[in-house]
Amino acid sequence: MSVHLVGAGPGDPGLLTRRGAELLELADVVIHDRLVDPRVLALVNPRAELVDVGKRPGATPSSAQADLHELLVTYGLRGGVVVRLQGGDPLLFGRGGEELDALFAAGIEAEVVPGVSSALGVPASLGMPLTHRGLASAVTIVSGHDVDAGSVDWSKLSDDHVTLVVLMGVAQRRAIRLALVGAGRSPVTPCAVIERGTTPSQRIVHTTLGALDRVDVDPPAVLVIGEVARARGGIGATRPLTTRPVAAAI
Amino acid sequence: MSVHLVGAGPGDPGLLTRRGAELLELADVVIHDRLVDPRVLALVNPRAELVDVGKRPGATPSSAQADLHELLVTYGLRGGVVVRLQGGDPLLFGRGGEELDALFAAGIEAEVVPGVSSALGVPASLGMPLTHRGLASAVTIVSGHDVDAGSVDWSKLSDDHVTLVVLMGVAQRRAIRLALVGAGRSPVTPCAVIERGTTPSQRIVHTTLGALDRVDVDPPAVLVIGEVARARGGIGATRPLTTRPVAAAI
Numbered sequence: 020m021s022v023h024l025v026g027a028g029p030g031d032p033g034l035l036t037r038r039g040a041e042l043l044e045l046a047d048v049v050i051h052d053r054l055v056d057p058r059v060l061a062l063v064n065p066r067a068e069l070v071d072v073g074k075r076p077g078a079t080p081s082s083a084q085a086d087l088h089e090l091l092v093t094y095g096l097r098g099g100v101v102v103r104l105q106g107g108d109p110l111l112f113g114r115g116g117e118e119l120d121a122l123f124a125a126g127i128e129a130e131v132v133p134g135v136s137s138a139l140g141v142p143a144s145l146g147m148p149l150t151h152r153g154l155a156s157a158v159t160i161v162s163g164h165d166v167d168a169g170s171v172d173w174s175k176l177s178d179d180h181v182t183l184v185v186l187m188g189v190a191q192r193r194a195i196r197l198a199l200v201g202a203g204r205s206p207v208t209p210c211a212v213i214e215r216g217t218t219p220s221q222r223i224v225h226t227t228l229g230a231l232d233r234v235d236v237d238p239p240a241v242l243v244i245g246e247v248a249r250a251r252g253g254i255g256a257t258r259p260l261t262t263r264p265v266a267a268a269i
Numbered sequence: 270m271s272v273h274l275v276g277a278g279p280g281d282p283g284l285l286t287r288r289g290a291e292l293l294e295l296a297d298v299v300i301h302d303r304l305v306d307p308r309v310l311a312l313v314n315p316r317a318e319l320v321d322v323g324k325r326p327g328a329t330p331s332s333a334q335a336d337l338h339e340l341l342v343t344y345g346l347r348g349g350v351v352v353r354l355q356g357g358d359p360l361l362f363g364r365g366g367e368e369l370d371a372l373f374a375a376g377i378e379a380e381v382v383p384g385v386s387s388a389l390g391v392p393a394s395l396g397m398p399l400t401h402r403g404l405a406s407a408v409t410i411v412s413g414h415d416v417d418a419g420s421v422d423w424s425k426l427s428d429d430h431v432t433l434v435v436l437m438g439v440a441q442r443r444a445i446r447l448a449l450v451g452a453g454r455s456p457v458t459p460c461a462v463i464e465r466g467t468t469p470s471q472r473i474v475h476t477t478l479g480a481l482d483r484v485d486v487d488p489p490a491v492l493v494i495g496e497v498a499r500a501r502g503g504i505g506a507t508r509p510l511t512t513r514p515v516a517a518a519i
Contacts, residue, residue, distance in 0.1 A: 026393075028286070034383060037290055038283030108389055111408070116398030116500070133284060133390035139358055140383035143276075148366030150412075156420040157411035158361070159431070162400075170406040175425040181409070250366070 020127045022095045024115050026108040026134015027051075031144070031217035032058040034135045039104075042132065043067075047099035050090060054106035054239065056218065070094075084114060088121035095127035108136040112162050112186055136160075138184045141216030141241045145223065147250045154246040155182040163188025163242075166195050177202035182245035189240050192232040199228060199244070206230075211248040214240040225249070270377050272345045274365050276358040276384015277301075281394070281467035282308040284385045289354075292382065293317075297349035300340060304356035304489065306468065320344075334364060338371035345377035358386040362412050362436055386410075388434045391466030391491045395473065397500045404496040405432040413438025413492075416445050427452035432495035439490050442482040449478060449494070456480075461498040464490045475499070 023042050028034035035043075043049065043059075046067040051060065053073050063069060072087050094101045109115035109131060122129045138160045142149055149158040157178075163185050165171045176183055177199060188195055189212070200206055206229025214222040214236055226234045228244060273292050278284035285293075293299065293309075296317040301310065303323050313319060322337050344351045359365035359381060372379045388410045392399055399408040407428075413435050415421045426433055427449060438445055439462070450456055456479025464472040464486055476484045478494060 029383075031288070033288030033291070034286050036278070036284050036286055036385065038281070040287055041283070108385075108393055110393040110396075110398040110400075111389055112400050113398075114402070115393075116396075116401040116497075119396050119398075129396065131393050131396050133279075133385050133393035135286065135358075135383050135385055136389055139361055139386055139389070143358055143360040143365075143381050143383035146360075146366075146369050146379065146381050148360040148363075148369075150360075150362050151366040152364070156415045156418070157409055159407055159409040161407035165406045168406070170430050172428045172430070175428050175431075178422045178425050180420050180422070181425075247366075 022101045024109040025132040028135040029137040029140045029217045030056040046102045051104040092125040108134045158182045163191035173198035174202035177204045185242040189238040209248040211243045212236045272351045274359040275382040277309045278385040279387040279467045280306040296352045301354040342375040358384045408432045413441035423448035424452035427454045435492040439488040459498040461493045462486045
């Protein structure tokens with residue numbers, strides 16, 4: 020009995036891993052949430068049962084997570100090839116650690132297949148290097164949900180040489196701006212907001228930290244804060260990267 | 270004329286992306302460094318020219334990078350499908366941003382195919398979640414090369430709720446320990462050093478920040494510093510994750 024936790028990557032089905040694709044071909048059951056790109060779901064073999072774990076009306080985040088654990092354990096005990104598929108990487112802000120705990124507690128083995136995280140893969144696909152000599156030497160990835168929770172000390176996220184990537188931060192833009200400017204980060208710090216990165220409806224908005232909550236953007240989006248956010252298609256380039264059609268042969 | 274910058278992932282060829290694999294099948298030339306796993310290089314079609322850009326004797330990092338740019342531009346101008354393949358992700362500590370600049374300056378277009386970064390993918394493949402409710406809400410990725418360079422303020426990397434992942438840090442373990450303990454991070458903070466992650470010779474050493482430079486480890490390795498580094502196969506689990514044979518069909 021085993022369950023495979025597979026990262027689907029940021030959206031473009033070309034960014035799914037080979038091992039992830041192999042498991043979607045072999046799967047008897049694929050348990051996925053609504054953030055997985057439909058082009059990745061299309062790679063699941065037609066014999067497999069697809070289970071959408073979208074929240075039930077009235078479910079809280081905790082009860083939804085408990086329901087998911089029950090589902091994983093039920094299918095895991097039943098046997099066959101069970102894949103838990105989620106966007107990005109399963110163990111970065113994915114609560115995959117809690118899913119592993121639930122599986123192990125039930126005596127079910129697990130394999131984790133890492134995925135390309137949106138945090139790194141979306142900027143990279145645009146030619147936006149998160150580290151770049153002279154501009155940024157490190158990167159911090161944080162969830163916008165935490166700006167209010169107080170679990171992270173945002174005053175320590177104020178080093179100009181550390182690029183900040185915020186996932187799930189669109190709704191929290193005002194709080195993010197206040198926390199970072201309050202911690203000493205300059206309001207003219209470049210920011211990029213990338214909506215639906217690596218999908219056909221991708222949209223990039225360049226702004227500054229001071230204006231972050233005045234731009235019109237929608238989730239899901241990746242926020243990049245720091246000097247590298249100016250870049251698109253290389254730091255020195257002013258024109259966009261070649262964007263290839265997603266289905267292109269080359 | 271175009272060049273494709275492809276991330277090879279951490280080692281296991283199953284963690285190469287589908288788009289990366291497609292380009293290795295179509296490539297006329299693959300320009301790679303010595304950190305790319307031989308099992309990934311084995312996926313290159315046999316008609317392609319393989320160019321190893323290992324440093325020439327006596328080359329400095331800057332002259333080696335300049336040589337590489339010249340090589341990329343020469344092949345890029347010649348035409349055909351030119352792939353620049355590097356371990357992990359091409360734009361995270363990979364100097365890929367500088368390579369893009371060199372290509373654009375020569376009028377050559379580029380595509381970036383993100384890869385699974387060792388920083389995230391190696392811990393994930395072990396079931397070690399870098400963020401986990403109650404333990405860590407964010408992750409910072411930094412290069413060990415920077416602990417001496419002074420480009421990053423390590424005193425800001427002392428938040429116990431932020432997992433720290435250090436790449437290229439084995440040789441700098443003493444300086445890393447001194448910087449972090451000096452900044453207030455406890456010497457009993459759990460650490461994991463993962464040598465050659467996702468390869469058949471992978472080895473994991475669990476230690477503490479205070480003892481980090483007393484354990485015997487060799488590069489290349491990923492250092493994980495923070496409460497989550499205790500975990501292997503889920504936070505609550507005491508036994509290792511199922512490790513699958515790399516060539517397994519399932």
